[in-house]
Amino acid sequence: xxxxxxxxxxxxxxxxxxxxxxxxxxxxxxxxxxxxxxxxxxxxxxxxxxxxxxxxxxxxxxxxxxxxxxxxxxxxxxxxxxxxxxxxxxxxxxxxxxxxxxxxxxxxxxxxxxxxxxxxxxxxxxxxxxxxxxxxxxxxxxxxxxxxxxxxxxxxxxxxxxxxxxxxxxxxxxxxxxxxxxxxxxxxxxxxxxxxxxxxxxxxxxxxxxxxxxxxxxxxxxxxxxxxxxxxxxxxxxxxxxxxxxxxxxxxxxxxxxxxxxxxxxxxxxxxxxxxxxxxxxxxxxxxxxxxxxxxxxxxxxxxxxxxxxxxxxxxxxxxxxxxxxxxxxxxxxxxxxxxxxxxxxxxxxxxxxxxxxxxxxxxxxxxxxxxxxxxxxxxxxxxxxxxxxxxxxxxxxxxx
Numbered sequence: 327x328x329x330x331x332x333x334x335x336x337x338x339x340x341x342x343x344x345x346x347x348x349x350x351x352x353x354x355x356x357x358x359x360x361x362x363x364x365x366x367x368x369x370x371x372x373x374x375x376x377x378x379x380x381x382x383x384x385x386x387x388x389x390x391x392x393x394x395x396x397x398x399x400x401x402x403x404x405x406x407x408x409x410x411x412x413x414x415x416x417x418x419x420x421x422x423x424x425x426x427x428x429x430x431x432x433x434x435x436x437x438x439x440x441x442x443x444x445x446x447x448x449x450x451x452x453x454x455x456x457x458x459x460x461x462x463x464x465x466x467x468x469x470x471x472x473x474x475x476x477x478x479x480x481x482x483x484x485x486x487x488x489x490x491x492x493x494x495x496x497x498x499x500x501x502x503x504x505x506x507x508x509x510x511x512x513x514x515x516x517x518x519x520x521x522x523x524x525x526x527x528x529x530x531x532x533x534x535x536x537x538x539x540x541x542x543x544x545x546x547x548x549x550x551x552x553x554x555x556x557x558x559x560x561x562x563x564x565x566x567x568x569x570x571x572x573x574x575x576x577x578x579x580x581x582x583x584x585x586x587x588x589x590x591x592x593x594x595x596x597x598x599x600x601x602x603x604x605x606x607x608x609x610x611x612x613x614x615x616x617x618x619x620x621x622x623x624x625x626x627x628x629x630x631x632x633x634x635x636x637x638x639x640x641x642x643x644x645x646x647x648x649x650x651x652x653x654x655x656x657x658x659x660x661x662x663x664x665x666x667x668x669x670x671x672x673x674x675x676x677x678x679x680x681x682x683x684x685x686x687x688x689x690x691x692x693x694x695x696x697x698x699x700x701x702x703x704x705x706x707x708x709x710x711x712x713x714x715x716x717x718x719x720x721x722x723x724x725x726x727x
Contacts, residue, residue, distance in 0.1 A: 329348055329400075330348065330349040330690065331346065331347070331348050331349075331362075331400060332346075332347050332348075332349070332359075332406070332685075332686045332687075332688075332689025332690050333345065333346050333347075333391075333394070333402045333404065333405040333406070333511075333685075333686065333689065334347075334405060334406050334407075334408070334522070334681075334682045334683065334684070334685025334686045334688070334689065335387060335390070335391065335405045335406070335407045335408070335506060335511070335682070335685070336408045336519070336522075336679075336681040336682040336685065337369065337372070337383065337386075337387065337407065337408065337410075337502065337505075337506075338369055338372075338410065338543055338544065338681075339369055339372050339373070339374065339375060339411070339543060339544045339545045339546070339566075340368075340369055340543070340544035340545075340568075340640060341366050341367065341368065341369055341390075341678075342366065342367045342368075342369050342383075342386045342387055342389070342390040343364070343365070343366050343390060343678075343679060343681070343682040344363075344364065344365045344366075344387075344390040344391045344393070344394040344402070344405075344682065345361065345363070345364050345394065345679070345682040345683055345685070345686050346361075346362050346363040346364070346394045346395070346397075346398040346400060346402060346686075347359050347360060347361050347362060347666075347683075347686040347689075347690070348360050348362050349690050359666060359686065359687070359690060361666070361683075361686075362397070362398040362399075362400070363393075363394040363395065363396070363397035363398025363399075363400070364393075364394055364397060364679070364682075365389075365390040365391060365392065365393025365394035365395070365396075365397065366390055366393065367386045367387075367389035367390040367393070368386065369383075369386050370382040370383065370385065370386050371383040371386065371505075372411075373545070374411055374412050374545045374546055374564060375410045375411010375412055375413060375414070375498075375545070375546055375562075376411055376412070376413060376498055377498060377501040377502060377505060380501055380504060380505050380508070381508075383501075383502075383505040384505045384506075384508040384509045385509075387505060387506055387509045387511070388509040388510075391405075391509065391511065402511055403510075403511065403512060404511065404512045404513075404514050405506070405511050405512070405513065405514065405685075405689075406513075406514055406515055406516070406517060406522075406685040406686075406688050406689050407502065407503070407506055407513050407515075407516050407517075407685070408516070408517060408518070408519040408522050408681050408682075408684075408685060409459055409494050409498075409499060409502060409516045409517070409518055409519060410518070410519035410520075410543070410546065410548060410562070410681075411498070411546060411562065412546055412562050412563075412564050413494050413495035413498045413562075414492070414493075414494055414518055414519070414520075414548065414560070414562045415452070415456075415492070415493050415494075415560070415561070415562065416490055416491065416492050416493070416550075416557075416559055416560030416561065417448055417449075417452050417490070417491050417493065418464065418488060418489065418490045418491070418558065418559070419444045419445070419447035419448055419488070419489060419491070420444060420447065420486060420487065420488045420489075421440050421441065421442065421443025421444030421445070421446065421447055421486070421487055421489065422440055422443055422484060422485060422486040422487070423436055423439040423440045423443055423484070423485060424483065424484050425481075425482060425483055425484065425485065426439075429481070430481040430482060430483055431479060431480075431481055432468075432477055432478055432479065432480050432481065432482060432485060433478065434478060436485060437477070437478060437485070437487075440485050440486065440487045441461070441463070441487060441489060443487075444487055444488070444489040444491075445458070445461075445489070445491065448491060452493070453493070455495060455496050455497070456493040456494065456495060456496055457493060457494055457495075457496045457499050458491050458492070458493050459492055459493065459494050459499065459516055459517070459518060460491075460492040460517065460518050460521060461489060461490075461491055461492075462489065462490040462491075462492070462556060462557060463487050463488070463489050464487075464488045464489060464490055464556050464558060465487070465488040466485065466486070466487050467485065467486040467487075468480060468482035468484075468485055469482045469483055469484055470484075470486075490556075490557060490558060490559070490560070492518045492521070492560055494516075494518075499516065502516070503516070514689070515688070517684075517685060517688055518550075518560065519541065519548060519681050520539060520541055520548045520549065520550040520560055521550060521557060521560070521684075522680075522681045522682075522684035522685050522687075522688065523539060523541055523638055523639075523662075523680040523681045523684050524539050524550060524552070524557070524684065525683075525684040525687040525688065526664045526665055526666045526680055526683045526684045526687060527539060527636060527638050527662040527663070527664060527665070527677065527680045527684075528552065528636060528662075529665070530555065531633070532552070532633035532636065533552040533553075533555045533556075533633075534554060534555050535631075535632040535633040536551075536552060536553040536554075536627070536630065536631040536632055536633055537551075537552050537631050537632075537633035537634060537635065537636060538550070538551045538552070538618065538622065538627075538631055538634075538635045538636070538655075538657075539552070539635075539636050539638065539662070540618060540635055540636070540637050540638070540639075540651070541638050541639040541680075541681070542566060542567055542614070542637065542638075542639040542640065542641025542642060542644075542647070543566050543567070543639050543640060543641065544566050544567055544568045544640060545564075545566040545568055545569075546562050546563065546564060546565070546566050547562070547563045547565050547566060547614050547617065547618075547641075548560070548561070548562045548563075549561050549562075549563075549618055549621065551622070551625065551627060551631070553627070553631075558625070558627075559621070559625050559627075561621050563614070563617045563618075565610075565613065565614055565617065566641065567589070567639075567640055567641035567644065569610055570589055570606075570607055570610045570611070570641070570644065571585045571586045571589055572585075573606050573607075573609070573610050574588060574589055574603065574606055574607070577602060577603075577606040578596075578598045578599075578602065578603060578606075580596055580598070584596045588603065589607070589644060590643055590644070591643070591645055604646065607644065607645070607646055608646060608650060611644070611646065611647060611650035611651075612650055612653075612654060614650075615650055615651050615653075615654035615655055616654055618635070618651075618654070618655060619654050619655050622655070628655070628656075629655070629656045629657065631657055633658075634655075634657040634658035634659050634660065635651050635655055635657050635658075635659045635660075636659075636660055636661075636662045637651060637659065637660070637661050637662060637677075638661075638662035638677040638678075638680045639677065639678060639680070640678050642661050642662060642677050642678075647661075648660065648661065661677065662677040662680060663677065664676075664677060664679060664680055664683055666683045666686075666687070
């Protein structure tokens with residue numbers, strides 16, 4: 327029997343992380359993913375998620391993948407890749423269409439027309455120079471009434487769909503794919519980094535009740551808001567954990583390396599006033615979560631997410647981050663844990679791996695190019711117009727406990 331292998335590559339501003347996983351069938355018949363190799367390398371050639379030097383990014387990808395390959399004993403030829411950075415954005419629109427058949431039965435063509443109508447409703451300023459990478463239908467209505475589940479085959483005179491489109495700057499996406507393929511790896515598909523992380527950090531209950539997943543990276547803070555099992559909003563802010571490091575270095579007048587060690591709670595010879603350090607960190611964390619609170623107010627969800635905020639990424643390890651989130655958002659908060667097969671045994675439970683592990687989950691659930699998530703090969707990206715490579719419809723409810 328052929329081995330079912332999936333690989334994910336998370337290209338962050340601080341590190342490139344590569345994960346190789348295998349799907350195992352247990353004696354009970356249960357299928358379980360198993361990590362068989364991981365690798366990291368220092369990220370070079372990126373700034374706030376933008377690629378500034380493609381050849382340096384290629385070298386970083388090659389180094390991380392080589393380390394994962396050595397641990398796994400397999401060669402990576404194809405992989406799923408995350409897209410992040412400040413070029414990532416989400417916009418929700420509504421589209422509708424009249425049913426074409428005389429008997430008013432809804433066909434796939436009607437569904438496609440409604441989706442195209444929603445895409446056409448994206449404001450020009452928000453679609454200029456952008457590519458849609460993920461398309462997520464949030465709500466369907468039949469003759470003005472909300473419809474749950476599959477609508478094909480139902481009858482109505484008109485259908486409406488509210489859709490979340492996740493977009494990325496087109497040139498950045500092309501550079502990202504080019505960098506990975508220059509390393510000798512075919513990019514099967516791309517997924518927005520916050521969405522990939524949600525597959526292994528959020529439970530079905532959290533997504534159903536409503537929550538916000540915040541990924542604190544080195545140079546950016548990205549959030550995705552879930553409600554009724556679907557992501558309803560995505561945003562990226564130009565602030566990250568390196569800003570805290572810089573503030574500590576300036577405030578305590580110490581080298582950046584020492585500031586980073588102190589921030590992460592590592593043992594250091596530097597002596598410093600604890601109260602001043604705590605004030606510096608608290609001020610910057612407050613700035614971060616005030617941005618999150620502002621976005622939640624904008625979409626009408628502030629203090630209205632029962633499952634609260636779940637924090638992931640490298641910045642999740644900063645002392646006091648939970649308290650700062652609860653104070654600013656008036657929501658329960660927790661540090662994310664990874665739910666992924668035998669990950670506890672593998673020793674990579676740290677949430678900094680959430681995006682890469684999430685990409686492996688994507689790989690296991692996309693057997694064919696037109697599988698459960700409607701994949702299109704990246705090679706067809708240029709020919710696909712504005713429409714992205716993936717329709718993530720009811721996918722989100724299929725994972726996790």
